[in-house]
Amino acid sequence: MKFYELNAREIASKVRSGEIKAIEVLEKTLAHIKEVDGQPGVLDGVTLSQEEENKVHAFIEVTESLARQQAEEVDRKVSAGEDPGLLAGVPVSIKDIFCIEGVRTTAASRILSNFYPPYTATTVAKLQAAGALIVGKVNLDEFTFGSSNESSAFQPCPYNPWDPSCAVGGSSGGSAASVAAYEVPLSLGTDTGGSIRQPSAFCGVVGLKPTYGRVSRYGLIAFGSSLDCPGPLARNAGDAALMLQVIAGLDPRDATTTVVEPSDYLAALSQDLRGMRIGFSPDYGHIAYPDFETGEVTYEPLQAEVSRATLDAAEVLARAGAEIVEGVPMPNSRFGIPAYFVISRVEAASNLHRFDGVKYGYHTSKPVKDLNELYRLTRAEGFGNQPKLRILMGMYVSASQHSANYYHKALKVRGMIRNDFVQAFDKNGKYAIDLLMTPSTPTTAFKRKEVFGNTVLMQYSDQMNVCANHAGIPAVTTPAGFDARGLPLGIQFIGPEYREDLVLRAAHGYEQATAEAAWRSRRPVVLAQGKEQA
Amino acid sequence: MGPEKITPEMFDRLVALAALGLEEGEAVYLREELNHQLAAVKELSEIQVDPDVEEKPHGLDCLGANPRKDEWVAFPNPEKIRALAPEIQDGMIAVPDVAKIGGGAA
Numbered sequence: 292m293k294f295y296e297l298n299a300r301e302i303a304s305k306v307r308s309g310e311i312k313a314i315e316v317l318e319k320t321l322a323h324i325k326e327v328d329g330q331p332g333v334l335d336g337v338t339l340s341q342e343e344e345n346k347v348h349a350f351i352e353v354t355e356s357l358a359r360q361q362a363e364e365v366d367r368k369v370s371a372g373e374d375p376g377l378l379a380g381v382p383v384s385i386k387d388i389f390c391i392e393g394v395r396t397t398a399a400s401r402i403l404s405n406f407y408p409p410y411t412a413t414t415v416a417k418l419q420a421a422g423a424l425i426v427g428k429v430n431l432d433e434f435t436f437g438s439s440n441e442s443s444a445f446q447p448c449p450y451n452p453w454d455p456s457c458a459v460g461g462s463s464g465g466s467a468a469s470v471a472a473y474e475v476p477l478s479l480g481t482d483t484g485g486s487i488r489q490p491s492a493f494c495g496v497v498g499l500k501p502t503y504g505r506v507s508r509y510g511l512i513a514f515g516s517s518l519d520c521p522g523p524l525a526r527n528a529g530d531a532a533l534m535l536q537v538i539a540g541l542d543p544r545d546a547t548t549t550v551v552e553p554s555d556y557l558a559a560l561s562q563d564l565r566g567m568r569i570g571f572s573p574d575y576g577h578i579a580y581p582d583f584e585t586g587e588v589t590y591e592p593l594q595a596e597v598s599r600a601t602l603d604a605a606e607v608l609a610r611a612g613a614e615i616v617e618g619v620p621m622p623n624s625r626f627g628i629p630a631y632f633v634i635s636r637v638e639a640a641s642n643l644h645r646f647d648g649v650k651y652g653y654h655t656s657k658p659v660k661d662l663n664e665l666y667r668l669t670r671a672e673g674f675g676n677q678p679k680l681r682i683l684m685g686m687y688v689s690a691s692q693h694s695a696n697y698y699h700k701a702l703k704v705r706g707m708i709r710n711d712f713v714q715a716f717d718k719n720g721k722y723a724i725d726l727l728m729t730p731s732t733p734t735t736a737f738k739r740k741e742v743f744g745n746t747v748l749m750q751y752s753d754q755m756n757v758c759a760n761h762a763g764i765p766a767v768t769t770p771a772g773f774d775a776r777g778l779p780l781g782i783q784f785i786g787p788e789y790r791e792d793l794v795l796r797a798a799h800g801y802e803q804a805t806a807e808a809a810w811r812s813r814r815p816v817v818l819a820q821g822k823e824q825a
Numbered sequence: 826m827g828p829e830k831i832t833p834e835m836f837d838r839l840v841a842l843a844a845l846g847l848e849e850g851e852a853v854y855l856r857e858e859l860n861h862q863l864a865a866v867k868e869l870s871e872i873q874v875d876p877d878v879e880e881k882p883h884g885l886d887c888l889g890a891n892p893r894k895d896e897w898v899a900f901p902n903p904e905k906i907r908a909l910a911p912e913i914q915d916g917m918i919a920v921p922d923v924a925k926i927g928g929g930a931a
Contacts, residue, residue: 700874706880762884762885
């Protein structure tokens, strides 16, 4: 076994026991990042050599000195007999949307390319307090606006470790790629409409979107404030549970964090799947897509291998003792993307108005005649197409003459979507399921440049994920094999609010039941082992 | 009936309200994408919703902590915040004049 294959719990255990020093973990991690990551994303990009075309490019910045300070502190605590924390010596990458005091935080946008926050996000502070080594900031779609990472102002964007010509998904694409390429065992991402789960599925890792309010948003640069959820990406459910244990909980600095106490997520994994009722819905069995001229929606089958993987997983779960419940209706899931197009854009437009070149961030260097011109030029030069488009869409659908048909209607539809889940999870209802199981994505990873530019098609790649965000409930994606091109397949478990323990238990149970499957031994082609297997 | 379309005039008005500036090619692309997105949300405007259905500002009924007390708490290092501003004058963040209306004083 290669050192980089150790999972987070194994690393923490070895560091806590003194078997290995945190500084040694860091040195090995930095060496591996250097080997596989290649050119980090930079503003305006660079021309890549042929060799660089087979690198991952997950990082915008490797924070070596910060990680070194943390490693030294962990080792000091171990030597002194003090508790070094649950994540002692575990390398973690951070999506570059979370503020870390004194560390450049860009949101992958030119407008924040010179922003050094004066404070640290609660989630990052909790990771640091638990002994994690923050090894760097990883790339994302600009302000999280996208599903492939191609919209980042920092290029090259991350490449898929299983096939570098393919997209990593998004927006937490750097997080997913860094975990998939074994650069780190854990990454902190965010999920507003699938932004943890879709890239996790594309890159073959576990990604958890917690219940809204389970994890603090303080210090997270906001996209959709009623939807944003920070959460873990890992290579297995146990590591995701460990990270959630550290970052979950009430935060006096975020009034939307919940007073409901977190569960013992690691302990939940010791329970098997016997008696668990897992539902299937025909409403998650196709791809919806609108005609641009008529607005009419057409439906097509999912990629066959995606459907097959989900059915195969159901059989595995049934053999492990779960009860599969078919035909669970989710009739309003078809409105998930249209409602998301409206709600998320209105909230994004509101959140993006703060970037004006006055208080922080990019500031036009051109002469201006007044304040309005300063705003206009700064925003014109500082924002890429995605933020501009989201501002325009958000302003249009929330304008007084349109809001009844769009924004206010979308808020009602959100309630209808949530009600589908409430009825399905109702213990006295017809279906009384514990979890809903779906494919994680309609297709496996698409090629880079294949979808980018078509903002509607890109958004529809999140259609399996977005309803959990509308309903505010937890969902996890876990790897479920590979398609014929060698790209990862994923399955998703969606659970009732505050039941992260249940979705993690299902993901863990599936991992256990497939532990000996041949596909579990595959490695990404960016690793030497993966090249040998290819 | 087809989906709503944003005309070039409406688009220019939106761009101005958003305090954005766009180059010509960028404007063409963004207006086209905006119209595609409106096609994608067309079915939303046509859904018949029971009048009893409430708007949900959050999907989940909030079980959050109560809003914190409306008390001023000093940031420990205000100079770190000021240091982020592109222009500082006498310890204050400096901005150009606001737009002049009718040629009068700002």
